[in-house]
Structures are given as C-alpha cells and as structure tokens.
Amino acid sequence: MNGEIAFWILxxxxxLGALVAVRxxxxxxxxxxxLVFFAGLSGLFLLLLAEFIAAVQVLVxxxxxxxxxxxxxxxxxxxxxxxGRRMTSRxxxxxxxxxxxxxxxxxxxxxxxxxxxxxxxTVEPSVEQLGHKLMxxxxxxxxxxxxxxxxxxxxxxxxxxAVRLDKEDEPPV
Amino acid sequence: MSLELLTDILIATxxxxxxxxxxxxxxxxxxxxxxxxxxxxxxxxKVGIPCTRISLxxxxxxxxxxxxxxxxxDIVPKGxxxxxxxxxxxxxxxxxxxxxCFLPLKFPWTESLxxxxxxxxxxxxxxxxxxxxxxxxxxxxxxxxxxxxxSLLGGMRxxxxxxxxxxxxxxxxxxxxxxxxxxxxxxxxxAQAGGNWFIFSPWGLTAFVIFxxxxxxxxxxxxxxxxxxxxxxxxxxxxxxxxFKFALFFLAEYISxxxxxxxxxxxxxxxxxGPGLPNLPWLSIVCFLVKVFVLxxxxxxxxxxxxxxxVDQLMGFAWKFLLPLSIVNILVAGFAxxxxxxxxxxxxxxxxLVAIIVLYSTAKGLNQLSxxxxxxxxxxxxx
Numbered sequence: 001m002n003g004e005i006a007f008w009i010l011x012x013x014x015x016l017g018a019l020v021a022v023r024x025x026x027x028x029x030x031x032x033x034x035l036v037f038f039a040g041l042s043g044l045f046l047l048l049l050a051e052f053i054a055a056v057q058v059l060v061x062x063x064x065x066x067x068x069x070x071x072x073x074x075x076x077x078x079x080x081x082x083x084g085r086r087m088t089s090r091x092x093x094x095x096x097x098x099x100x101x102x103x104x105x106x107x108x109x110x111x112x113x114x115x116x117x118x119x120x121x122t123v124e125p126s127v128e129q130l131g132h133k134l135m136x137x138x139x140x141x142x143x144x145x146x147x148x149x150x151x152x153x154x155x156x157x158x159x160x161x162a163v164r165l166d167k168e169d170e171p172p173v
Numbered sequence: 174m175s176l177e178l179l180t181d182i183l184i185a186t187x188x189x190x191x192x193x194x195x196x197x198x199x200x201x202x203x204x205x206x207x208x209x210x211x212x213x214x215x216x217x218x219k220v221g222i223p224c225t226r227i228s229l230x231x232x233x234x235x236x237x238x239x240x241x242x243x244x245x246x247d248i249v250p251k252g253x254x255x256x257x258x259x260x261x262x263x264x265x266x267x268x269x270x271x272x273x274c275f276l277p278l279k280f281p282w283t284e285s286l287x288x289x290x291x292x293x294x295x296x297x298x299x300x301x302x303x304x305x306x307x308x309x310x311x312x313x314x315x316x317x318x319x320x321x322x323x324s325l326l327g328g329m330r331x332x333x334x335x336x337x338x339x340x341x342x343x344x345x346x347x348x349x350x351x352x353x354x355x356x357x358x359x360x361x362x363x364a365q366a367g368g369n370w371f372i373f374s375p376w377g378l379t380a381f382v383i384f385x386x387x388x389x390x391x392x393x394x395x396x397x398x399x400x401x402x403x404x405x406x407x408x409x410x411x412x413x414x415x416x417f418k419f420a421l422f423f424l425a426e427y428i429s430x431x432x433x434x435x436x437x438x439x440x441x442x443x444x445x446x447g448p449g450l451p452n453l454p455w456l457s458i459v460c461f462l463v464k465v466f467v468l469x470x471x472x473x474x475x476x477x478x479x480x481x482x483x484v485d486q487l488m489g490f491a492w493k494f495l496l497p498l499s500i501v502n503i504l505v506a507g508f509a510x511x512x513x514x515x516x517x518x519x520x521x522x523x524x525x526l527v528a529i530i531v532l533y534s535t536a537k538g539l540n541q542l543s544x545x546x547x548x549x550x551x552x553x554x555x556x
Contacts, residue, residue: 028317029257032257032310032314035310051294051295051296051300052295052296052299055296055299055300055303056299056303058300058303058304058306058307059299059302059303059306062303062306062307062310063303063306063307063309064306066310067309067310067313067332067336070310070313070332071332074329126295127295127296127356128295128355
C-alpha cells in the first residue's frame with residue numbers, strides 16, 4: 001500500500017522531469033529537470049530495495065553528471081540557452097519508431113511473467129554481498145576498470161592542458 | 174499501518190530538525206562572540222530577554238536576527254530567473270537537513286523505531302556523501318539564477334572547490350570503512366566502543382586531519398571561503414539574496430557544518446562513546462553533541478586566525494597534497510591492518526613506527542613538491 005503510493009508519486013516526478021527536460025528550450029532549465037528525473041529514478045531504486053544503486057544514482061548522476069552538464073553549458077556561448085532557434089523536426093518518424101521499439105523491448109519481461117509475482121521483502125544482493133563479491137572474485141576486473149578510468153583521467157588532463165606559450169608571448173601578469 | 178509508519182517517521186525526524194535549528198541559533202551567537210573576542214571586540218551583548226534590561230551576554234541576538242530576516246523585503250533582481258531564485262535556497266537546505274538522518278544519534282524515544290532509522294542502512298555513509306553533493310547544485314542554481322556576474326563567479330568557484338575537495342573527503346573516510354568492514358553508521362560507531370577511536374592511530378589521525386580540512390572546504394568555511402569572498406565577489410553566490418531566502422542559505426550552511434562535523438565524529442571520534450554510558454542512555458547524545466561542538470569551536474578559531482587562500486593555492490592543495498596523501502594513507506592503513514592480524518605486540522609497534530615515518534615523510538615531500546613556484550612579479554606600468 002505504502003509502496004504503491006510512493007511508486008506513483010515517484011513515477012510522476014520522474015516522468016514529468018523527463019518530459020520537461022526534453023521540451024524546455026532553456027538549457028539550464030533542461031538540466032535541472034533532468035536532475036529531478038534522476039532523483040525520481042533514485043527513489044524508485046530505493047523502492048525496489050536496491051539502496052546501493054539508489055545511492056550511486058544520486059552520487060554519480062546528480063552529483064557528477066549534472067555538474068558536468070552545467071559546466072559544459074557554462075562553457076558554451078549563450079548561457080541562457082534560449083536563442084530562438086529550433087531543432088529541425090525532420091526524422092521525427094524514425095525517432096518515434098525507435099522509442100516505441102525500445103519501450104516494447106523493455107516491456108517484454110513483465111509481459112512474459114504476466115501474473116506479477118509477490119513483491120519481495122528483502123533482496124539477496126545486499127550491500128555487504130556486493131562488497132564481498134567486488135573484493136573477492138571480481139577484484140581483478142575492478143582493478144582493471146580503475147586503471148582504465150585513471151588512464152582516461154590523465155589523458156583528459158593532458159588533452160585539456162593549454163599549449164605552452166613561449167617566454168616572449170607570455171601575457172603580462 | 175500507513176499512518177503508524179508516518180508517525181514513526183515524524184518522531185524520528187522532527188526532533189532532529191528542531192534540535193539542530195536551535196543549535197544553529199546558538200552557534201551563530203557563539204561564532205560572533207568568539208570572533209569578536211579574537212579581534213579584540215565585545216560582540217553582540219545587548220539583546221536578552223525582551224522588555225527587561227537583562228542581556229544574558231547577548232543570547233537573544235539570534236532571535237532578533239531571525240525576526241529581522243523574516244520582515245526584511247525580499248528583493249529579486251530584474252533579470253533573474255524568478256523560479257530558480259526561489260528554489261535555490263530551499264534546495265540548499267533540503268540535503269543539509271536530510272543528511273542529519275544518517276548520523277547515529279540514538280535518542281531514547283527512538284528505541285522502538287528501528288525500521289525507520291536511516292543510519293542503520295547498510296550504505297549510510299555512501300548516502301551521506303551522495304546527498305551532500307546535491308548542495309553543489311543549489312549553489313550553482315543560486316549563482317546562475319541571480320543574473321549577476323559576482324553571483325555566477327561565486328557559484329563557479331564553489332563548484333570547482335566542492336568537486337575537488339569531495340575526493341580527499343571520501344578517500345579519508347575509506348580508511349574507517351576498510352577497518353570496520355561496513356558502511357553502516359551504527360556499526361562504525363559500535364566498532365569504536367570503549368575508547369577505541371580511529372583517531373588514535375597514525376593513519377586514523379592523518380585521515381581525520383584530511384577529512385577535517387576537506388570538510389572545511391566542502392562547507393565553504395574560512396580559510397576556504399573563496400565562493401563568498403567579500404573582498405573579491407561582494408558575497409559570492411548569495412549576493413542577490415535578502416530577507417528570508419538569505420536566512421535559509423545561512424541556515425543550510427550551518428546545518429551542513431553540523432552534519433559534516435557529525436560525520437567526522439562518527440567516523441573518527443567514536444560517535445556517542447564516552448565515560449559512564451551504560452547507566453545513562455541520554456549521555457550518548459550529549460557526548461556526540463559535545464564532540465561536534467569541539468569541532469565547530471576549532472572551525473571558528475581557524476576562521477578568526479587564518480587568512481583566505483588564493484584560487485591556485487586552493488586547487489593545488491587539494492590535488493597535489495591532500496589527494497596523494499590520502500591515497501598513501503589508504504595503503505598504509507591496509508598494510509597496518511594485515512600486520513595487526515598477527516596479534517603480535519612487536520609487529521604492532523613496528524607497524525606504528527613505520528606508518529608514522531612513511532606518513533610524515535610523504536607529507537613533507539608533498540609539501541615540498543606542491544609548493545607553488547611563483548616568479549618574482551615584474552611591474553610594467555607601476556614602477
């Protein structure tokens with residue numbers, strides 16, 4: 001009962017956020033609407049007893065991806081975003097087709113096991129088990145991923161570093 | 174069922190909001206008074222009980238300030254984004270209040286409310302860090318919605334600073350999580366029972382110092398208060414805020430200071446552990462709050478003592494000093510944990526000595542390496 005009410009509220013928040021994020025022409029408003037969507041999604045994960053994924057959703061998507069998007073917008077020319085230009089709407093048919101196809105594919109599993117199973121009270125993969133699995137059988141994978149990400153980070157810093165100026169060209173401090 | 178759950182949640186959360194708001198009022202008074210003494214002034218000393226001449230060292234000042242803030246005109250700049258200008262202070266307050274639930278404060282009246290206690294979640298510490306991160310968004314929102322260059326600059330500075338200092342903050346907390354083997358705040362508190370606090374070891378002390386410095390930066394406290402540097406940016410991201418919206422920002426700032434100090438107490442200073450606890454359950458809360466206030470007193474003291482950092486110093490300190498030091502600290506703590514599994518006194522003593530030497534020399538070396546190499550400034554036009 002409680003869960004059902006919470007589900008509908010969170011779904012409404014998520015869907016509204018996603019809609020506003022797509023429809024808003026002001027980029028910053030769009031990003032904030034996207035963050036609302038992420039927050040609603042994180043609440044839905046919490047409702048599914050996947051608390052770790054919910055926490056990571058907040059940490060990564062709201063905390064990191066949102067900030068990244070905002071930084072990207074601040075680096076573009078028109079901060080307010082609303083400059084009257086419209087996206088051309090050619091190809092809306094294919095977009096609609098792709099969206100419908102993805103929706104149907106996502107809908108497949110619940111249709112296959114139609115009489116919905118009882119809601120679980122606890123879910124086996126708890127945070128503790130997740131930690132043990134990450135540290136024991138999958139530690140090599142984790143380390144390789146960490147190495148890859150570090151390499152990407154260093155690469156990004158190198159790529160972003162400004163070209164060094166010669167001594168004569170140096171602007172007056 | 175539904176109503177009971179709701180009342181349980183309210184019983185668990187409303188006292189938190191009330192207690193910490195009251196403490197906020199007291200802390201503003203304490204801060205003003207302490208700063209005044211440091212600067213050889215008297216500070217607020219007039220306002221006491223209304224309609225009498227009793228002044229009580231100016232303890233009525235926060236209430237007077239609050240009344241003033243509520244009745245002040247709320248000014249929104251002409252070019253501002255009205256909706257976001259309104260939402261930003263609210264969004265700043267919500268995560269600050271929310272993370273209070275993840276502190277292991279065991280109130281006597283919450284004994285029967287175990288299912289709704291957030292700090293018993295298996296990932297309480299991760300939730301704490303995740304939700305604290307939302308604060309950054311509120312700061313940016315305030316800076317952007319004000320349509321003011323100082324606000325925007327302050328907001329951008331705040332984001333850069335918070336994103337950079339979050340890394341050493343989390344990495345220093347990793348040590349505690351490693352040793353306890355749990356992200357559950359209550360278990361972390363329980364692991365430090367009997368004076369077995371994590372600060373009493375070389376790696377724990379290093380982690381605590383890193384955590385405390387990063388917490389100062391994360392909450393925009395002096396000497397890391399660049400986002401609201403009044404000599405450069407008027408007031409940073411809340412330049413265009415007045416009245417109650419400004420009061421909300423102020424409240425959010427102090428509540429997040431309480432929250433992050435509370436996390437520091439939970440992780441390193443033994444949470445509610447103290448002498449004489451088994452007989453008096455109330456004492457655990459008092460212990461916790463006393464420790465939080467010790468940390469806040471240190472923060473106020475630092476604010477009165479240290480000058481503000483430059484932007485390049487700020488970033489260099491986070492990336493070239495705190496980050497490598499916390500990574501080395503994690504390695505040291507890992508080795509020390511394995512060494513202590515031997516249950517051998519000599520090995521433990523050697524571990525401690527080696528850890529102290531390694532951490533000290535790392536800090537020294539990093540300090541030498543990360544020192545900003547500034548050239549002598551040449552004045553072209555002002556000779």
